[in-house]
Amino acid sequence: MKKKITADFWFGLGAVLFGIFVLVQAKKLPQAKMGIGPGDYPAFVAIVIISLGLIQAVKALLSDASAAQQGEAFDARRAKKVFLLVFGTFAYVFLMKYVGFLLLSPFFLLFQFWMFVYSNRRKAIVISITVSVVLYFLFMYAFQVLLPRFSLF
Amino acid sequence: MFTYVLSGFSAILQPLTFLFMVFGVVVGIIIGALPGLSGSMGIILLLPLVYRLPADTALVMLCGLFCGSMYGGSISAILLKTPGTPSAAATLLDGYPLCEQGQAGRALGISTIASFIGGLFSSICLFLIAPQLAKIALNFHAADYFSLAIFGLSIMASSSGKNVGKGLLAGCLGLLISTVGIDAIAGTDRFTFGIPRLMRGFNLLPVLIGVFALSEVFSQVANKHGKSTANAQVITNMLPKWFDIKGFLIAAIVGSVIGVFVGIIPGTGGSIASFIAYNVAQKLSKRPDKFGKGSYEGVAAPEAANNATTGGALIPMLCLGVPGDVVTSVMLGSLILIGVRPGPLLFVESIDLVYTIFAGMFAIQFVMLAAGLLSAKYSPKILKIPTNILMPIIIILCVVGSYSLGNQLYDVYVAVCFGVIGYFMKKYGYPGAPLVLGVILGPIAEENLNRALLMSKNSLTVFYTRPISLVFLLLAAFTIVFSLVSSMKKAKV
Numbered sequence: 183m184k185k186k187i188t189a190d191f192w193f194g195l196g197a198v199l200f201g202i203f204v205l206v207q208a209k210k211l212p213q214a215k216m217g218i219g220p221g222d223y224p225a226f227v228a229i230v231i232i233s234l235g236l237i238q239a240v241k242a243l244l245s246d247a248s249a250a251q252q253g254e255a256f257d258a259r260r261a262k263k264v265f266l267l268v269f270g271t272f273a274y275v276f277l278m279k280y281v282g283f284l285l286l287s288p289f290f291l292l293f294q295f296w297m298f299v300y301s302n303r304r305k306a307i308v309i310s311i312t313v314s315v316v317l318y319f320l321f322m323y324a325f326q327v328l329l330p331r332f333s334l335f
Numbered sequence: 336m337f338t339y340v341l342s343g344f345s346a347i348l349q350p351l352t353f354l355f356m357v358f359g360v361v362v363g364i365i366i367g368a369l370p371g372l373s374g375s376m377g378i379i380l381l382l383p384l385v386y387r388l389p390a391d392t393a394l395v396m397l398c399g400l401f402c403g404s405m406y407g408g409s410i411s412a413i414l415l416k417t418p419g420t421p422s423a424a425a426t427l428l429d430g431y432p433l434c435e436q437g438q439a440g441r442a443l444g445i446s447t448i449a450s451f452i453g454g455l456f457s458s459i460c461l462f463l464i465a466p467q468l469a470k471i472a473l474n475f476h477a478a479d480y481f482s483l484a485i486f487g488l489s490i491m492a493s494s495s496g497k498n499v500g501k502g503l504l505a506g507c508l509g510l511l512i513s514t515v516g517i518d519a520i521a522g523t524d525r526f527t528f529g530i531p532r533l534m535r536g537f538n539l540l541p542v543l544i545g546v547f548a549l550s551e552v553f554s555q556v557a558n559k560h561g562k563s564t565a566n567a568q569v570i571t572n573m574l575p576k577w578f579d580i581k582g583f584l585i586a587a588i589v590g591s592v593i594g595v596f597v598g599i600i601p602g603t604g605g606s607i608a609s610f611i612a613y614n615v616a617q618k619l620s621k622r623p624d625k626f627g628k629g630s631y632e633g634v635a636a637p638e639a640a641n642n643a644t645t646g647g648a649l650i651p652m653l654c655l656g657v658p659g660d661v662v663t664s665v666m667l668g669s670l671i672l673i674g675v676r677p678g679p680l681l682f683v684e685s686i687d688l689v690y691t692i693f694a695g696m697f698a699i700q701f702v703m704l705a706a707g708l709l710s711a712k713y714s715p716k717i718l719k720i721p722t723n724i725l726m727p728i729i730i731i732l733c734v735v736g737s738y739s740l741g742n743q744l745y746d747v748y749v750a751v752c753f754g755v756i757g758y759f760m761k762k763y764g765y766p767g768a769p770l771v772l773g774v775i776l777g778p779i780a781e782e783n784l785n786r787a788l789l790m791s792k793n794s795l796t797v798f799y800t801r802p803i804s805l806v807f808l809l810l811a812a813f814t815i816v817f818s819l820v821s822s823m824k825k826a827k828v
Binding site for chain 2: 204207217219227230259317
């Protein structure tokens with residue numbers, strides 16, 4: 183039977199490659215005559231990462247893949263939801279600069295209520311607006327944090 | 336010393352400090368009670384407030400939240416059969432059967448009193464042990480500090496996940512993250528790739544928010560969010576009779592002693608303490624057969640133990656700068672943010688602050704007792720707050736929290752990126768705590784490694800010829816080997 187490669191193997195391999203990249207970058211940094219130079223400490227950590235990554239990759243190859251895979255079966259629906267939420271959060275942060283916190287946050291909260299399958303629409307609208315307004319004024323006036331604001335000019 | 340104790344108590348009795356202490360305890364109880372929210376997340380959500388308050392007020396509020404969340408976990412364990420925090424897992428073994436027998440109020444009362452006993456005992460131990468340990472730690476050399484950082488990281492990596500290798504990898508990643516930016520020794524750019532913003536490195540706050548709070552929300556989005564099944568029974572008869580108190584007092588005292596000592600060991604925490612206390616209390620009990628069926632001692636022992644870990648966990652954090660568990664590692668990060676660097680020097684430079692924490696921890700237990708007894712009636716209502724309302728609000732709080740650090744959207748991007756990293760780490764079994772600890776301990780390790788090598792003229796012998804350094808390195812090696820052996824044994828079973 184063909185052995186299935188687990189996520190642990192890929193993570194181990196990724197750690198090895200990442201460690202090599204860091205090691206190469208660290209070697210480009212200047213050396214010190216006494217004590218440690220700026221590259222020595224990251225280089226040491228990178229070597230530890232490479233070793234740990236190698237151990238993990240080999241261990242994953244030798245282990246019973248079927249048992250390891252049980253807990254990490256790919257769930258497309260789940261992955262799609264997580265991706266959408268992450269993408270939505272990045273878009274919210276990006277748009278905040280242009281639209282402002284107060285105008286944008288209620289829509290982002292509504293989007294999230296939809297993502298978290300909260301079915302009471304009226305309540306969702308009320309909560310979205312209330313939370314955004316309360317947080318805006320709390321941070322602007324009590325904590326003196328200048329949250330991004332919408333401005334035409 | 337008496338003067339310091341007095342000044343500590345007078346500091347916590349200032350109206351603002353007292354108000355925020357009560358606020359911290361109440362928020363902690365609510366956060367601890369709600370399954371899915373943890374004490375570490377609570378601290379993160381309060382961070383924007385933390386760095387706008389005076390240091391002593393902020394510290395007392397954080398301690399209140401820490402203790403409150405530890406106690407709050409028992410509420411959902413008793414009423415929902417779902418521990419609000421992992422530390423309350425042992426409480427449900429007898430708490431929920433009591434609830435099923437119509438004694439939810441009594442179970443909550445016992446849990447509140449036992450938490451008070453455990454917390455009070457641990458604050459006394461904190462007061463007695465911490466200054467002595469700090470005195471010893473004041474004699475540490477650079478090599479000792481380096482070895483201590485390695486020990487702290489190894490113990491956190493070994494205990495916070497099933498796989499030691501994954502914990503160590505997460506810790507090393509944290510160490511590397513801490514190297515991004517201008518190097519403190521030679522002033523050279525490291526891993527900035529020409530991006531000016533990276534020259535300052537990564538701020539700790541967005542990393543904390545991402546790894547502990549946003550990753551949790553991302554993980555929960557795909558879960559089913561049904562209606563809470565909080566027990567509908569009316570909470571009455573909370574206060575146990577004197578006869579009942581005598582019955583569980585020994586169990587609570589035993590739990591308290593176990594809790595403090597387990598709490599002191601970095602990387603252990605409340606869940607381990609509560610299960611050990613539960614087992615010991617069962618062995619010592621006159622009615623061991625009642626355990627698991629609604630024993631008062633079965634509620635008292637784990638609750639006293641998990642609350643006793645709070646003071647215990649603060650001892651290594653305050654004296655050595657090494658956190659005892661995940662919540663204290665987040666607390667350590669928060670303290671650094673407000674300019675308080677835990678470690679032995681704290682006991683020299685900010686002794687007033689230290690005694691304010693001691694007095695605060697003592698007073699918090701009384702506030703927690705009062706808040707617990709008064710709020711128990713409303714706890715079924717708190718538990719009805721659905722996760723699908725809380726999670727969206729948490730994301731907004733995370734965004735605002737990371738933005739408020741420097742009024743920059745860049746920090747928010749960093750938080751979201753670390754949220755994604757934290758999500759994948761969680762999904763594939765890599766613990767987040769060692770990563771954050773790596774970010775915190777990284778600069779300490781590097782700076783002291785350099786200093787030790789400069790003083791010893793590049794001789795590595797300094798790390799094993801100094802007894803303290805050697806002890807920490809041996810302990811680190813022992814921790815890793817012990818964890819590896821026990822995980823291999825578990826894998827065979």
